[in-house]
Amino acid sequence: MAAADPSPSLFVRPLGAVEGNPTALKLILGGKLRELRSAAGLDPADVDVKLGFSRSKTSRIELGRHGCKPSDALALLELYGVEEEERVAEFMRLVAASRRPDWWRSFNDVLSDFFTPLVALEGAAATIRTYEPFYVPGLLQTPECTQAVIRSGPGRLLDHEIRRRVELRQQRQRQLDLPDAPRLWAVVDESVLMRSVGGEQVMRDQLHHLIAMMKRPRVTLQIAPLDVTASVGVGTGVSYLRFALGDLRDAVYIEHLTDSTFTQKPATVEQYRDMLDRLGACALTPKETGARLRASLEALG
The missing domain is CATH 1.10.260.40 (lambda repressor-like DNA-binding domains)
Known part of the structure; x- marks a missing residue:
């Protein structure tokens, strides 16, 4: 032996x-x-x-x-x-x-099985990289925006189920407040700013929140213009978890309408890392993104 x-x-x-x-x-x-x-x-x-x-x-x-x-x-x-x-x-x-017990176990009443791998591991990541084509990334949403996004999803949910899902998302966000919080690098499709999710006031508050979050040293936000996302060919939202530990392999989470793909296969992870790299290189810089958010805020009046 x-x-x-x-x-x-x-x-x-x-x-x-x-x-x-x-x-x-x-x-x-x-x-x-x-x-x-x-x-x-x-x-x-x-x-x-x-x-x-x-x-x-x-x-x-x-x-x-x-x-x-x-x-x-x-x-x-x-x-x-x-x-x-x-x-x-x-x-x-x-x-x-x-x-x-994991903290998220207390949310098993509303936590879908296909969503569990991301929720379970994102707090252990050194860096969370995400691309969102339709909504503000969940980790950057206000509670009101989260509620509107959940209501727009498939199926009819009871009020207490919606409230619990909002609480789950807020608990995930609190991980960004910890001293050893992951670095969040989010790229958002420009079309997200064109959708009035929850109404003008909700969007106004959401834009203010994004501008405030961008001031955090461990949060990077970039807006990807429509021509960029069309040329890179992303197709769907994706979250990439980068772990600092050699004992834990990086992972990719791709969410679909009623299920998801979660993988740590090196070849697949590398493909999505390359895609996110290309998106980040072509998207607006954080400074340009801040200006774009303020312009959207001014347009709302």
Whole structure:
């Protein structure tokens, strides 16, 4: 059996604030267990048999889809030859942290399954890059704008369901107020400014809010003129999560009408990163964007 990595830590670097995100920790721990298994020359099916796991349990743990119980973690580390007390203690501390409830679990009554991957991981990102062709990005919406956007969506929702979804979005936005908040870089289609979502007063307040948010050092907003989005060929909204940790792969989230695509496949992620790079290079600069927002505000009177 191959020996484990001799580095002082099992992980690429200290995880820092990510330790407060149980979903991210499950992915990181699963990825590390996959590396250790590979180094030990074992297949997932081999591990299932050796440890008496149910079929595919090892694969589910490695993909972050199955929380790792402390007893399972200890058994896996022993099987993979990780014996140093310091490393085992570090790993088990993170296992305990990964088993805490995520904050968004309290919104399960209104949180769609297809939206969960983005909500679960965006707070752990170093940078959130997003392009929106139809609405102001959710992380930059006022509560009134959020309510109008939700009401315009498919299906008929009860008032309390709308209120809960607004609260969920506000809770997501509060992550931008934290000391270790992700950097938000948003590109918005120019047509968004031409839609009066919720009426003139809602749009007026929303424009004021965008101008205020642009003053934050960790928020960048760019307006993409219509000819730019036509030439780049984006087609739909996308969110790209860039993680500073080598133990967690970057991800892309593309939302559709009734479902979404969430992937960490390197080839797909690279394609969308390239698209966002081209959009950012062709869009108005932040200074020009601020002027465009003020012009739109003046046009509303």
